[in-house]
Amino acid sequence: MRDLVLSDDAEPPGSSLEAAPSATAYDLFPEIAPAPLRSPPRTPARSPRPPTPTPHQKKKNYVPSFVISERSDAYRRRFHPEASARDWNDWRWQQRHRLRTLDELERVLVLTDDEREAIARHSGPLPFGITPYYAALLDPENPAQGLRLTAVPTLGEFVRTAGEELDPLGEDSSSPVPGLVHRYPDRVLFLVTGLCAVYCRYCTRARLVGATGEGSLKKHQIEDALAYIAATPQIRDVLISGGDPLSLDDERLDWILGRLRAMPHVEFVRIGTKNPAVLPQRITPALVRILKKHGSPWMSIHFTHPDELTPEVAQACARLADAGVPLGSQTVLLRGVNDDVATMRRLVHGLLKIRVKPYYLYQCDPIAGSSHFRTPVARGLEIIEGLRGHTTGYAVPTYVIDAPGGGGKIPLLPDYVVGRTGDDLVLRNYAGRLFHYPDPDGTFRASPADPCASA
Numbered sequence: 001m002r003d004l005v006l007s008d009d010a011e012p013p014g015s016s017l018e019a020a021p022s023a024t025a026y027d028l029f030p031e032i033a034p035a036p037l038r039s040p041p042r043t044p045a046r047s048p049r050p051p052t053p054t055p056h057q058k059k060k061n062y063v064p065s066f067v068i069s070e071r072s073d074a075y076r077r078r079f080h081p082e083a084s085a086r087d088w089n090d091w092r093w094q095q096r097h098r099l100r101t102l103d104e105l106e107r108v109l110v111l112t113d114d115e116r117e118a119i120a121r122h123s124g125p126l127p128f129g130i131t132p133y134y135a136a137l138l139d140p141e142n143p144a145q146g147l148r149l150t151a152v153p154t155l156g157e158f159v160r161t162a163g164e165e166l167d168p169l170g171e172d173s174s175s176p177v178p179g180l181v182h183r184y185p186d187r188v189l190f191l192v193t194g195l196c197a198v199y200c201r202y203c204t205r206a207r208l209v210g211a212t213g214e215g216s217l218k219k220h221q222i223e224d225a226l227a228y229i230a231a232t233p234q235i236r237d238v239l240i241s242g243g244d245p246l247s248l249d250d251e252r253l254d255w256i257l258g259r260l261r262a263m264p265h266v267e268f269v270r271i272g273t274k275n276p277a278v279l280p281q282r283i284t285p286a287l288v289r290i291l292k293k294h295g296s297p298w299m300s301i302h303f304t305h306p307d308e309l310t311p312e313v314a315q316a317c318a319r320l321a322d323a324g325v326p327l328g329s330q331t332v333l334l335r336g337v338n339d340d341v342a343t344m345r346r347l348v349h350g351l352l353k354i355r356v357k358p359y360y361l362y363q364c365d366p367i368a369g370s371s372h373f374r375t376p377v378a379r380g381l382e383i384i385e386g387l388r389g390h391t392t393g394y395a396v397p398t399y400v401i402d403a404p405g406g407g408g409k410i411p412l413l414p415d416y417v418v419g420r421t422g423d424d425l426v427l428r429n430y431a432g433r434l435f436h437y438p439d440p441d442g443t444f445r446a447s448p449a450d451p452c453a454s455a
């Protein structure tokens with residue numbers, strides 16, 4: 001791949017994390033590989049100490065820590081000529097320069113009347129917000145491009161259909177203190193911020209994110225939530241989410257992770273985030289050091305489409321994986337975005353290449369104004385059927401419906417059990433061929449076509 005430029009960045013290079021490349025990710029994107037370690041030059045016998053490098057030499061020897069794809073760099077030069085490559089690679093600069101107004105968006109995209117009117121009509125939570133990095137991935141001319149559909153509002157958001165709810169998963173009714181959802185005895189969801197780098201137009205927490213100035217929980221609210229977890233010994237699993245928890249600065253994340261880690265009953269900490277996909281610059285060596293310090297918590301990354309798998313994202317995921325952070329993806333099935341086997345196959349294959357295990361494929365939750373995104377369940381099953389057996393098992397996510405009203409995640413599989421013949425179970429394989437499995441004492445039966453019909 002030749003479409004990369006390396007740039008200065010806001011962090012000093014040379015951490016041990018940078019010096020431990022993974023063969024897989026760096027083979028795929030060789031330009032993101034750190035410079036090989038060189039043997040120090042031989043020191044002449046008469047001058048045991050090498051001369052101190054001049055500032056000019058220091059600058060010349062500088063090894064940048066971030067890549068910028070050619071596409072991103074072209075966007076930066078065109079729309080942010082005042083910004084250096086170092087600015088571009090500063091995640092705070094990206095956050096500050098998110099596209100937030102109609103005028104800003106119109107400068108970079110040719111908007112349709114539908115998009116323009118949707119933006120003008122919008123009020124309340126789930127504003128639109130797009131990082132310059134992500135804006136560079138949007139097709140300025142094509143309103144039907146998958147990524148653009150997920151980030152730019154359309155009038156479909158104002159259509160309400162039967163069964164839609166503001167809080168379809170009933171999270172608000174299971175919240176013992178602000179910011180915590182405690183539904184299952186051993187797990188809690190810790191919503192530490194309402195801020196996201198990019199606001200997904202199908203967000204399950206559309207009622208919360210981006211509201212009230214995108215504020216994070218106040219320190220005393222985080223203290224209350226931590227106190228609840230500390231006082232509830234059956235909680236062994238904490239999912240830190242939001243909004244996007246990586247919107248918090250390093251110090252606050254360090255503090256929260258440290259407090260959770262100090263609780264002996266909390267065995268498992270996960271971070272749910274979309275930042276590696278929409279703001280990969282957030283995955284700084286400093287952040288990775290913090291994660292490593294706290295035992296490299298698991299990370300569920302929200303990916304939507306293979307177009308998100310850029311060299312920048314590969315580098316961010318390589319950093320996390322090299323630091324021992326187990327990576328899994330979560331993807332929402334979206335009409336016109338990723339609801340076909342070919343797109344999903346490209347996505348899951350691309351994820352495996354950057355060491356992210358495709359974990360969940362979600363049926364889109366029936367949030368208010370989501371009908372234009374929702375697909376029939378049969379489409380999701382068709383996609384799973386198009387993957388299972390046709391590709392690496394690790395590439396196949398679990399397809400789930402998060403049951404409305406708080407029923408939890410219910411997995412869905414195509415029907416591979418056809419029936420019984422005597423003692424044999426009759427099974428259908430991925431290619432449609434039938435096989436008999438001897439199951440003499442088995443009671444398993446194929447599901448009746450309509451279990452409600454005999455009730």
Ligand code: SF4
Binds near residue numbers: 196199205
């Ligand atoms: S990143 Fe997550 S929380 Fe934020 S808008 Fe997207 S789906 Fe919602």
